[in-house]
Every structure is written in structure tokens, then in C-alpha cells.
Amino acid sequence: MAILELENIHGGYGQTEILHDISMRVEPGEIVVIIGPNGAGKSTAMKSVFGLLNLTSGRILLDDVDITNTPPEKVVRQGVCYVPQTGNIFPNLSVHENLEMGAYVRQDDFSGRLDEIYELFPPLVEKRNLPAGTLSGGQRQMVAMGKALMLDPKILLLDEPSAGLSPKYRGEIFKVVRDINEAGTPILMVEQNAKQALGIADRAYILVDGKNRLDDTGKNLLANKEVAEMFLGGGKTEVKKPAVRKARGTPKT
Amino acid sequence: MIDFINFHLIPGLVLGSIYALGAIGVTLTFGILRFANFAHGEIMTLGAYLTLTMMWLTGWHPLILLPVTMVILSLIVIGMDQAFFKPFRNSPAVTVVIASFGLMLMIRSVTQFSWGAQLQAFVPGIQRPNVFFDALRISPKHILIVISAMVLMLVVHWVLAHTRIGKAMRAMSDSPELARLTGINTELVIKATWILGACMAAAAGVFLAYDSHVSTMMGFQILLPTFAAAIVGGIGRPYGAMAGGLLIGVTEELSSYAWLGDGPLLEPGYKAGVSFAIMIGVLIWRPSGLFRGRVF
Numbered sequence: 349m350a351i352l353e354l355e356n357i358h359g360g361y362g363q364t365e366i367l368h369d370i371s372m373r374v375e376p377g378e379i380v381v382i383i384g385p386n387g388a389g390k391s392t393a394m395k396s397v398f399g400l401l402n403l404t405s406g407r408i409l410l411d412d413v414d415i416t417n418t419p420p421e422k423v424v425r426q427g428v429c430y431v432p433q434t435g436n437i438f439p440n441l442s443v444h445e446n447l448e449m450g451a452y453v454r455q456d457d458f459s460g461r462l463d464e465i466y467e468l469f470p471p472l473v474e475k476r477n478l479p480a481g482t483l484s485g486g487q488r489q490m491v492a493m494g495k496a497l498m499l500d501p502k503i504l505l506l507d508e509p510s511a512g513l514s515p516k517y518r519g520e521i522f523k524v525v526r527d528i529n530e531a532g533t534p535i536l537m538v539e540q541n542a543k544q545a546l547g548i549a550d551r552a553y554i555l556v557d558g559k560n561r562l563d564d565t566g567k568n569l570l571a572n573k574e575v576a577e578m579f580l581g582g583g584k585t586e587v588k589k590p591a592v593r594k595a596r597g598t599p600k601t
Numbered sequence: 602m603i604d605f606i607n608f609h610l611i612p613g614l615v616l617g618s619i620y621a622l623g624a625i626g627v628t629l630t631f632g633i634l635r636f637a638n639f640a641h642g643e644i645m646t647l648g649a650y651l652t653l654t655m656m657w658l659t660g661w662h663p664l665i666l667l668p669v670t671m672v673i674l675s676l677i678v679i680g681m682d683q684a685f686f687k688p689f690r691n692s693p694a695v696t697v698v699i700a701s702f703g704l705m706l707m708i709r710s711v712t713q714f715s716w717g718a719q720l721q722a723f724v725p726g727i728q729r730p731n732v733f734f735d736a737l738r739i740s741p742k743h744i745l746i747v748i749s750a751m752v753l754m755l756v757v758h759w760v761l762a763h764t765r766i767g768k769a770m771r772a773m774s775d776s777p778e779l780a781r782l783t784g785i786n787t788e789l790v791i792k793a794t795w796i797l798g799a800c801m802a803a804a805a806g807v808f809l810a811y812d813s814h815v816s817t818m819m820g821f822q823i824l825l826p827t828f829a830a831a832i833v834g835g836i837g838r839p840y841g842a843m844a845g846g847l848l849i850g851v852t853e854e855l856s857s858y859a860w861l862g863d864g865p866l867l868e869p870g871y872k873a874g875v876s877f878a879i880m881i882g883v884l885i886w887r888p889s890g891l892f893r894g895r896v897f
Binding site: 424425430435 | 765768769771772774775776778779780781782783784785786787
């Protein structure tokens, strides 16, 4: 049974339709990547899950429950967390307070979860009392993801987590995404860095002009000639998979 | 020297505390609801009149009645928000500012209609100050005002830094969109903002009335220096509002001290201009304010 399923959705902002019949699904434990050229509707498709746009037809199922057009503050309570591409942290709140805000909808004691997040992102431990806005780009992404993970979501949505980062940090963020997934959280991610993203993806969807173009396993898409021409610099460059890091053994609470 | 303390520094601290309390509400509203609330001055006035009425009824001291005033004023302000501001939640800031301007005129008219336009006082007559060490003249009400203001500011600090709702208020001030995506109940945060702002406005109004008199224009008269205090401190920064309020209050009073020669440096009539001079200076040299608030 799929954790998340988008069934033939149509929709956009206001009257403008951006998504014309998109379908995708995320199975338990998967990393699913959405790639495509600019303006293909990648981020829009992801936002549709979070109730940020107006769907005119089709439906979205979370664990077989219909969440079509549910407003974001309710989707969060259903166990979906979304990390936008920009503006994904509270810059004037400390790192620790950002994580606390991530757990805002939790009524129980979340101190154990806080420890797990710090274990997942060791660099944040010594910065915990600094305003999150003073951190480097890579560490801010960690805060943003850590904040989202505080709820121990059923599925994590990431919008271009590596955008604007230096290559060194980019590699680190992809490793972190893998770690989060290995700790048990399914991930749906939009990415510009198609090669690296396909490298860690279980499956991927390629969108063009608001429609599904291709979907397959990450491995097959990396080997696909059309994909290579479209996104991977003519397929000349060698495809390298990022090193698999051992899971940190963060138990799912 | 002793004149400097008696007639300039102490009144400056008193005035500064009042500005600071008013500016906390202005800056919180600006940070979280994103508009300059022109009705804030009248909210202070309303607080003073509510206290005056309860004093007539009970004969109690205004500072003892202050907590009751805070509760009543908070309820009134939440009602105002529901009726006048909630319909404009997704409107451009200019629309909301105009709405607040209209609300200001409405509250003032209601106040004048209910309590009359003439000056009134909490305590009629002139109170003699206590004299310490044969020279230092401090009136007990000034001591009470400054200490109460400090306590209230500590309470604001505690709420913002250590409570769940206070942190959510700061989060929403940082980014309303992300607050919503995080699942923060934004309407609840807005209510909390109004309550905290109204409580501080009640205190500012009551202290101002306690220090001088109650009039239907009192809040409006200090509204502009209060805005200046919020801007000087950095828009959206509650600690900045406290610092800005004290800075402006003290500077206003110190400007009429005889710094050079015998006469006042600046005639007391020009006091009101001082806050604007500081504000303009800050806007030119440090537009984000002392505590790095928002820049427009």
C-alpha cells in the first residue's frame, strides 16, 4: 500500500492550471525524486500534496485517506512534513527553538526526538543556542530538515534541498537525505541536481509541462538515453553513485 | 546636578517606561500582523478610562486595578480584531492601516461620548514628592511606575523567550508562511499578540494617566513618539521597543536641561520634536533600528 498517492491531479494557482494530469506514488521506505526542466511543475506537484494550491480534479491519498485540498496546517497534523526550498527556517529563533517549533503540534514530551535529531545532525549540537539565520547554508538545510523531522512524519517532502549549496555541502545533504530515509522515513523530493538525485532515488518521476513524462527506478533513468540528454549533460559524464553511509540506527519512535 | 536628576532624568525614565510599554504592542502587531496600528493610542486611552471608572466604583488604587483593566481591555481588543481586522487578514497592509485609522477615530468618539471630553484625574490635586538626602525628590508614583514597567517588561521577556506561545509569536514574526506550514495555529498566535499588546497598552495608559491626567487625546498624543520608539528599536523587535522607548523618553526630557549656560538647551515646547529627530537619525544611519528589525 502506498504511503502517498497522487491520482490524475489537475490544478494550479487561482485560475491558471499548471498540473495537467499528474500521477505518482510513494511506497513505504522509498526515496522518490521528481525531476524535470524549469517550469515543469515539479515544486507545484509537491505543493499540491500540502494543500498549497487549488486542485480542480484528481485526488491525493495519504495512507488511503483522502487529503485533497486539505489546508497545510491540517496536513501537518496528518503526518506530512514539507521543507520549502527557501524560507524554511525561522532565522531569529535559535536552532533549538526552530526544532521545538517543528514539534509545535505535538502534545507529548518530545525531548527524546530532539536528542535523535541532534544525533542525526551533529554539527547542530554546538550551534543550538545561536540564531538559525547565522548558520551556513548547509547547516540551515539541516535545521530545516531537523525541524520537519521533529514530528516523525509519515512522509517528508523536500523541495530542492541542495539548491544554492556548494558542491561539498550538496554531497553532505544528499547523504543526510539517505540517512533520514534509512532511519525509516519515506521521502518525496524535487531536485535540480538530477544526477545525484537519481543516484539515491529508489524511483523517480520526470515531469515535462505539467505532465508525467517518464517514471522508473533511479538506476534505469540514469541509464536512459533520453534522460541523459535532457538533464545529465548529453550522457557523456560518468554516473557515480554517492557512497552509501551506514545508517545511524536512529530508531523510529 | 540634583536638578538634572529631579527634573529631567527621573521624568525621562517615567516617560520612557510609558513609551516602551506602548511600543511593545506596536512592534508586536507590526511584526506578527504586519501593519502599523494607529488605534494603539486609543487602546491606551481606553485602558486609562476603564481604570478611572473602576476607581469611581471601588475607590481602589489604579495599580491594583491594573490587572482587571488588562483583562477587560484584552477582551475588548480581541473583539475589535475579530470585527475590524480579521476580515482584512489577506489584504494589503495599507488597507489594514486605514482600517486601524478608522477604528482609532471610532474608539475616540466612543470614549468622548461615554466619559466626556474634559480632563479628569485619578487623584485630584498635587502630590508632594518624597525628599531623600535633603535633595533627591522622587514622587512615590514615579517609583511605582518605573518599577511596575520594569516588571512588566520582564514578564514580556519571559513570555517571548520561554513559553510555547511566545516562541510561536516570534516564529510567526519571522515568517508567517513557514509558521503555517509548521502547523502553528496562526489565529491563536494573533490572539496572543493582541492580548500581550493590550496588556502593555493598558499599563502604558494607566501609568500615563497616573503621572498626569486622563483625557481622550492622551493616547494619541503619545502615539507618534511610541511609533518612533518602535522604529528606533527596530520594527518587530520587542526588546528594541523597550530600549527605543527608554531612549526617546529620556532624551526628550534631557533636551530641556541647561546643558549650555543657564537656559534650557531646547525649550520644553520642542520636546516632541526630539523623538522624531532621533527617529530620522536612526532611519538614515541604521535603517533596521538598534535591534536590527525589518527594513522596508
